[in-house]
Amino acid sequence: MLTSIHETIREAEDNYLEGTTKLSEYVDWSMHDTIERIDAYYNSRHTSGATDSLGREKPFFNIVTAAVNIWYRATDIDRKDIRLIPIRQSDIGMSFIANVHLQEWMKRTRFGAFLNDWGRTLSKYGSAIVKFVEKSGELYPSVVPWSRFVPDPMDFDAIPHIEKFYKTPEQLRRMESYDQEQVSELISATSTRKTLDGTEQDNADNFIEIYEVHGLIDSRLLEDNPDLSIEDSEIKYIQQMHVVSFVQAKDGKYDDFTLYKGREAKDPYMITHLIAEEGRTLAIGAVEHLFDAQWMQNHSVKSIKDTLDIASKLIFQTSDTNYAGRNVLSAIETGDIFVHQPNAPLTRLANDKPDISAFMNFRQMWANLGQEVTSTPEAARGITPPSGTALGTVQIVTGQGLSLFEIMTENKGQHIEDMMREYVIPYLKKKMDTTDELVATLDQQSIAEIDSVYIPNKAAQAYNADVKKTLLAGGVPTPYDQQGYEAAVANTMRGMGNKRVFKPSEIDEASWKDALKDFEWRVNVEVTNENVDKQVVLQTLSSILQTVASNPAILQDPNAKMIFSTILSETGRISPLQLSATQALAAQPAQPTPPTQMSGQPPPTTGVETAQLLGK
Numbered sequence: 001m002l003t004s005i006h007e008t009i010r011e012a013e014d015n016y017l018e019g020t021t022k023l024s025e026y027v028d029w030s031m032h033d034t035i036e037r038i039d040a041y042y043n044s045r046h047t048s049g050a051t052d053s054l055g056r057e058k059p060f061f062n063i064v065t066a067a068v069n070i071w072y073r074a075t076d077i078d079r080k081d082i083r084l085i086p087i088r089q090s091d092i093g094m095s096f097i098a099n100v101h102l103q104e105w106m107k108r109t110r111f112g113a114f115l116n117d118w119g120r121t122l123s124k125y126g127s128a129i130v131k132f133v134e135k136s137g138e139l140y141p142s143v144v145p146w147s148r149f150v151p152d153p154m155d156f157d158a159i160p161h162i163e164k165f166y167k168t169p170e171q172l173r174r175m176e177s178y179d180q181e182q183v184s185e186l187i188s189a190t191s192t193r194k195t196l197d198g199t200e201q202d203n204a205d206n207f208i209e210i211y212e213v214h215g216l217i218d219s220r221l222l223e224d225n226p227d228l229s230i231e232d233s234e235i236k237y238i239q240q241m242h243v244v245s246f247v248q249a250k251d252g253k254y255d256d257f258t259l260y261k262g263r264e265a266k267d268p269y270m271i272t273h274l275i276a277e278e279g280r281t282l283a284i285g286a287v288e289h290l291f292d293a294q295w296m297q298n299h300s301v302k303s304i305k306d307t308l309d310i311a312s313k314l315i316f317q318t319s320d321t322n323y324a325g326r327n328v329l330s331a332i333e334t335g336d337i338f339v340h341q342p343n344a345p346l347t348r349l350a351n352d353k354p355d356i357s358a359f360m361n362f363r364q365m366w367a368n369l370g371q372e373v374t375s376t377p378e379a380a381r382g383i384t385p386p387s388g389t390a391l392g393t394v395q396i397v398t399g400q401g402l403s404l405f406e407i408m409t410e411n412k413g414q415h416i417e418d419m420m421r422e423y424v425i426p427y428l429k430k431k432m433d434t435t436d437e438l439v440a441t442l443d444q445q446s447i448a449e450i451d452s453v454y455i456p457n458k459a460a461q462a463y464n465a466d467v468k469k470t471l472l473a474g475g476v477p478t479p480y481d482q483q484g485y486e487a488a489v490a491n492t493m494r495g496m497g498n499k500r501v502f503k504p505s506e507i508d509e510a511s512w513k514d515a516l517k518d519f520e521w522r523v524n525v526e527v528t529n530e531n532v533d534k535q536v537v538l539q540t541l542s543s544i545l546q547t548v549a550s551n552p553a554i555l556q557d558p559n560a561k562m563i564f565s566t567i568l569s570e571t572g573r574i575s576p577l578q579l580s581a582t583q584a585l586a587a588q589p590a591q592p593t594p595p596t597q598m599s600g601q602p603p604p605t606t607g608v609e610t611a612q613l614l615g616k
Helices: 005-018 031-042 064-074 089-108 111-125 169-174 180-187 291-311 328-333 356-374 391-432 444-472 482-494 509-516 534-550 552-556 558-571 576-586
Strands: 021-024 027-029 082-086 127-135 138-144 161-167 208-218 237-248 254-263 269-273 438-441 499-502 523-527
Touching (some): 005 031, 005 161, 005 208, 005 237, 005 254, 031 291, 064 111, 064 391, 082 089, 082 391, 089 523, 111 138, 111 269, 127 391, 138 391, 161 169, 169 180, 169 208, 391 523
Antiparallel strands (some): 237 254
């Protein structure tokens, strides 16, 4: 039976808000309640209210924010840590151009800010939904808040991806792709912005509830009058997008509105995890790990507060009935004179010696457990160890605590690789297929690799140009002075600093498309792991440099070269392939065209072109 998109949304939303998932015989889990509790704890709010049954305020002793901050910091990845590394030598030039476009795209779209938002969400919830949308020829990444998404709690791709947001009537009218007739009918249904469970977020009254749906959906939903007699085996599912809304009438039925529907190339949503959990769409983040510890922290602090409040009061007892129900402190403050019956003295109750230490020890026990569960020992929190603690002990404890974050960072790197292959590189390929000149700012390593290709080729071109002029003038060309020509080219390049110019204009259309074909699978996406001791890395690289500088011939020994490459790989900063590629390119200088083969025809002239870099 064909179900409308609107009904699919309502069913999915009801299941998400009201349903629970049975993870095992003893584990019933509600994803929506978990997210709401995470948001409450992160914002220092009790889920049971701000006051107790007697109206006393309940303090919130927040321990989750510190853990989130440590996870966030320990798994941080910056945009400078992302590079495209060629798998084959023939793709070195293409990878350089792709890296240039990648760095420019990341600057234009503030990809660094996206990485920060993404990392913060991952640390807080354990999982994050990222979205890549192309608008006006530009690809924009974003992190979708869990409060706006309607997922399936067990499988992210089990149902179409549903995002809920709000638009003003003016915004809807400006959307040219929307069915404006449907927009006009919907505008009358404006309401305040609400959370998924219907709670109003503010007092604004001119926002309209909109659902955006993406996924592999029954193709008949794109038709105005679908054929309902089609057999199940004949149904086709295609990637499509729907923008819809609905308003509940007084009789309980719904008025459905479809603002947009159509095909799309790919789903814009992707789920990412620090450490994925079996059977759950939402992984376990720092806050959820601390649910019990945070509750017991609050319970302990509340008990301490209540005890101290009682201990701060002066309470008397007497057999004199004249004092029944009277407040002694108020009487003293108003200057009243107290009179009591003979043999009925006032005596104070001993309420000033509560057992606060037991509460403190109980709270500390849960604090220690929280640090163990979240792998955030005191050293990772920046707390100075007790006097006399051995430095080695602190380093071992810190290293063990950070080892889990290395796995998390590796998982983030794999998700970034998926983002690059699925969304970013296909987008960059369209930008690379151009004849426009491209100016790139490169680092020293990249400049060395590019110049190792460019300088010999440019020197050969300069010589060929000189030979042509000499022959046309009736002279005899001089032999090719490779070192002299290359030195002249290198001297010219110094004026360019760390910038290089790429001109893909001389690549013919067929070869350019061939060069871009499956390019996303011909490069490795390298994401630097920042969870390393940079001091140790620098010391290692310095030692290697001193060794090689004092005895360069040592690398001629195969065993020594293997050890050298292994050390470079372990540092995680330099790949032996980068060095070998540079050496290989430098060892293959371009040869000028011999004068006897020119036959009066000018040789092909190219600048710092992609054709040369690709070996075309």
